[in-house]
Each structure stands twice: as structure tokens, then as C-alpha cells.
Amino acid sequence: MIRVQQAPFDAGAEQRALLAGRSDIGAVVSFTGLVRDFNERPEVNALTLEHYPGMTEAALGEIVAEAESRWPLQGLRVIHRVGRMTPGDPIVLVVVASAHRRAAFEACDFIMDYLKTRAPFWKKEHSASGDYWVAERESDHRDAGRWES
Amino acid sequence: MTLTHLNPRGEAHMVDVADKAESRREATASGRIQMKPETLALLAEGGMPKGDVLATARIAGIQAAKRTHELIPLCHALPLSKVSVDFRLDEAASSVEVTATCRLNGRTGVEMEALTAVSVACLTLYDMCKAVDKDMEIGGIHLDAKSGGKSGDYRRDALASAPPPIVTGGSSAGEVSVGPRCDIAVPCVRVKCLAELRERLGISEISLPLDSLPSADVGGLKAALRQHDERFAGLSEGRVLCAVNQVMANETTPLTNDDEVAFFPPVTGG
Numbered sequence: 007m008i009r010v011q012q013a014p015f016d017a018g019a020e021q022r023a024l025l026a027g028r029s030d031i032g033a034v035v036s037f038t039g040l041v042r043d044f045n046e047r048p049e050v051n052a053l054t055l056e057h058y059p060g061m062t063e064a065a066l067g068e069i070v071a072e073a074e075s076r077w078p079l080q081g082l083r084v085i086h087r088v089g090r091m092t093p094g095d096p097i098v099l100v101v102v103a104s105a106h107r108r109a110a111f112e113a114c115d116f117i118m119d120y121l122k123t124r125a126p127f128w129k130k131e132h133s134a135s136g137d138y139w140v141a142e143r144e145s146d147h148r149d150a151g152r153w154e155s
Numbered sequence: 156m157t158l159t160h161l162n163p164r165g166e167a168h169m170v171d172v173a174d175k176a177e178s179r180r181e182a183t184a185s186g187r188i189q190m191k192p193e194t195l196a197l198l199a200e201g202g203m204p205k206g207d208v209l210a211t212a213r214i215a216g217i218q219a220a221k222r223t224h225e226l227i228p229l230c231h232a233l234p235l236s237k238v239s240v241d242f243r244l245d246e247a248a249s250s251v252e253v254t255a256t257c258r259l260n261g262r263t264g265v266e267m268e269a270l271t272a273v274s275v276a277c278l279t280l281y282d283m284c285k286a287v288d289k290d291m292e293i294g295g296i297h298l299d300a301k302s303g304g305k306s307g308d309y310r311r312d313a314l315a316s317a318p319p320p321i322v323t324g325g326s327s328a329g330e331v332s333v334g335p336r337c338d339i340a341v342p343c344v345r346v347k348c349l350a351e352l353r354e355r356l357g358i359s360e361i362s363l364p365l366d367s368l369p370s371a372d373v374g375g376l377k378a379a380l381r382q383h384d385e386r387f388a389g390l391s392e393g394r395v396l397c398a399v400n401q402v403m404a405n406e407t408t409p410l411t412n413d414d415e416v417a418f419f420p421p422v423t424g425g
Contacts, residue, residue, distance in 0.1 A: 039425055055424065056349065056350050058349055058398070058401070061401035061417070064401055064402075097425070098424070098425050118425060121424060121425050122422075123422065125424050125425075126349070126398070126422050126424075127423065127424020127425070128350035128419070128420065128422065128424070129424065130350075130351075139247075139350060139351035139354075139423075141245055141246070141247075141421075141423070142244060142246075142420075142421035142422070142423055143243070144209055144242050145241075147199070
């Protein structure tokens with residue numbers, strides 16, 4: 007299940023909902039990304055996330071489908087927030103369930119790496135010294151490149 | 156204030172550090188290399204003739220830091236405990252920002268090592284990319300911060316060194332509305348500019364008649380947009396991505412009536 011929303015989410019509640027009534031799942035891995043109070047500059051007060059409605063959902067769908075084709079997964083949830091957030095707020099949640107831990111760990115890692123380099127989201131940070139758009143990171147491309155062979 | 160590398164007679168000498176107390180020393184330096192937007196795009200895509208540019212420049216920077224004493228006459232040979240070299244691709248400024256950090260427990264500072272790492276990493280970037288761009292310019296090499304030692308901690312004024320922020324006033328709700336349908340009777344394409352690009356160009360959405368395009372593809376659309384408004388020259392500055400009907404596209408992707416074309420900077424979600 008993929009959701010793009012303005013409202014905050016509860017990672018625990020999302021994981022419980024994914025596992026409810028299931029006894030075939032042997033491993034669940036959950037990743038939550040949070041707003042930090044420092045990034046390219048110190049004193050980040052807030053963050054605004056913009057996206058491209060329509061393409062965002064399609065891009066996330068493709069990433070999830072790719073993960074499902076690479077690993078035997080039994081449940082999956084991806085939530086990405088948009089709009090204005092403050093430090094400590096959750097931004098993104100990826101929960102992956104599988105029969106065994108390796109598939110769950112790897113698929114979660116894969117989804118985040120691809121999400122960061124392929125899904126049309128843009129961050130603008132509001133800091134004490136002004137607003138600026140976050141630049142892409144070479145390390146994110148390197149991380150995503152690990153899955154291509 | 157005295158120059159420690161000169162003795163009382165004004166001759167160069169190496170400072171005796173044997174009696175200085177060991178402390179944890181760290182220094183960070185940075186610099187940048189300016190290049191054509193096409194060069195930066197090629198670098199980002201890994202399309203350089205000499206191969207993985209950033210990995211090579213990183214190793215060059217680390218090696219250079221370790222050999223600083225061979226290059227700078229009065230520098231001591233230092234057993235560095237850590238050297239890191241990082242790169243940030245700055246599409247807006249069409250440059251690569253290089254940052255190096257050196258650390259050791261010792262008797263003398265490591266700022267020369269960090270500055271050397273940045274300089275040589277920049278030179279290596281030049282060497283790796285010169286086949287496609289000879290106009291590249293290296294500059295702005297400076298110490299960002301140092302800590303440890305008797306002279307105390309130093310931090311370059313963050314505001315003085317940071318590029319001017321992109322100020323946009325109020326922030327949007329974080330969404331782009333889906334553009335209006337083409338309202339002219341002739342076949343046309345709808346264009347959107349997203350995120351930083353929208354603010355840089357000052358244009359959000361526009362429709363163009365399909366027959367105003369010199370060729371019915373993305374490249375033709377860019378030419379027509381530029382004809383329409385000079386601000387669209389910005390579509391060729393920095394790394395600008397394109398999607399046609401919400402699928403990633405390139406210059407040669409064909410366009411037909413009522414297509415939705417979006418231009419945007421590299422993505423930064425997650």
C-alpha cells in the first residue's frame with residue numbers, strides 16, 4: 007500500500023495494521039525518516055516537501071513492484087508526507103514483511119535508495135539564515151547504484 | 156600576530172613541535188570547480204570518458220592529504236587518523252563543491268592537509284573532465300573550520316561563505332496543482348515547472364500550440380519555450396529533468412496533442 011499525505015503517521019500503528027491477523031510473516035523491517043534540525047545549514051526550523059501528484063504515486067508503485075519482483079515479500083507499506091514539517095516530524099515510512107529477515111532488510115533498504123533518487127519529491131528547508139532548496143547528494147546515487155548489476 | 160614559519164632573521168624554518176602537547180586536531184576545508192551544465196550532467200550520469208570521476212577525485216584528495224609534507228616545504232609529516240573527501244553537485248551554480256576533513260591526535264594542525272586534499276581533488280576533477288570542458292574554473296578554496304591546539308578553534312563565518320539563499324517568501328502548501336486543460340482550439344502541449352526550477356524561472360504553468368514547436372519533441376519544446384520567453388533559457392542551466400505524461404523523458408521524446416510536460420530539478424525526497 008502506498009500513501010502520499012500531508013498528515014503525520016504513526017509508525018507503530020502502521021506496522022500493527024500490516025501484521026494484523028497474519029501468522030505467515032516471519033520478519034518485519036520498518037524504516038522511518040525524520041526531519042533533522044541541521045542539514046546543509048545549521049538551525050533548520052522547518053521543511054516544505056513538494057511533489058508531483060500523479061507521477062509520485064506512479065513512481066512509488068514502480069519501485070514497490072520492482073522490490074516485489076526481487077524479493078519474496080508478504081506485506082508492504084510506503085507512506086511519504088508532503089507539505090510543511092518541523093524537526094522531529096516523520097517524513098517517510100517503509101514497512102516490509104517477509105517470511106525471513108534477509109528479504110525484509112534488503113527490500114526496505116532498496117525501496118529507500120530508489121525512493122530517494124527516483125520519486126518526484128523536493129525538499130525546501132527553512133533555516134535561520136534563509137530558505138533554500140536541498141541539493142541532490144552524490145552518495146544517494148551511489149547507494150541506489152548498489153542495486154544495479 | 157607573527158608568522159611562525161619565519162625565524163627572527165626572517166628566514167624560513169620548520170617549527171619545533173616536540174614540546175607541544177598532543178591534542179585531537181580536526182580541520183575542514185572546501186572549494187569548488189565551476190563547469191558547464193552539460194559537463195555537470197555528464198559527470199552526474201557517469202558518462203565521462205575517464206570513468207568514475209568522483210571516486211577517482213576522492214582517492215586523489217585522500218592521497219594528497221597524506222603527502223602534504225612533500226608538497227608544502229615547512230609542513231610536518233603527520234600520521235593522519237582520518238581523511239574524508241565529499242562532493243556536492245550544485246545544479247543551480249553548475250559546479251561541484253568539494254569538502255575535505257582531516258583529523259589526528261598530534262602536535263600540529265591539519266588545515267594544510269585539508270586544503271591540499273580539496274586542491275588536488277579539484278585538480279583531479281579537472282583532469283577527469285577536461286576532455287569535454289576546458290573552461291572549468293577552480294576557486295573558492297578556503298578553510299571552513301579547525302579545532303584543537305593552542306591557537307584555539309576557528310570557524311569561518313557561515314553567512315559569509317554560504318551562497319545567497321533562494322528566498323521565496325511564503326512557502327507553498329507543498330503541492331502543485333494539476334494544470335488546466337489546454338483551452339485553445341488548436342493542438343497544444345501543457346508545460347509545468349516544478350520546485351526550485353519554478354522559483355528560479357518564475358514560471359509555473361504554460362500552454363504552447365503544438366505547431367509552434369520546431370520539432371515535435373522535448374528538444375523542440377525547449378526551443379519554442381525559449382522563443383516565447385527568454386527566462387526559459389534556464390531550462391538548459393544546471394541539471395533539469397523532464398517527464399512527459401508523468402514518465403521520465405529526454406530531449407528526443409516525441410510530443411503529441413494534450414501532452415503534459417514537466418521540467419524539474421533532481422529529486423530530494425525521503
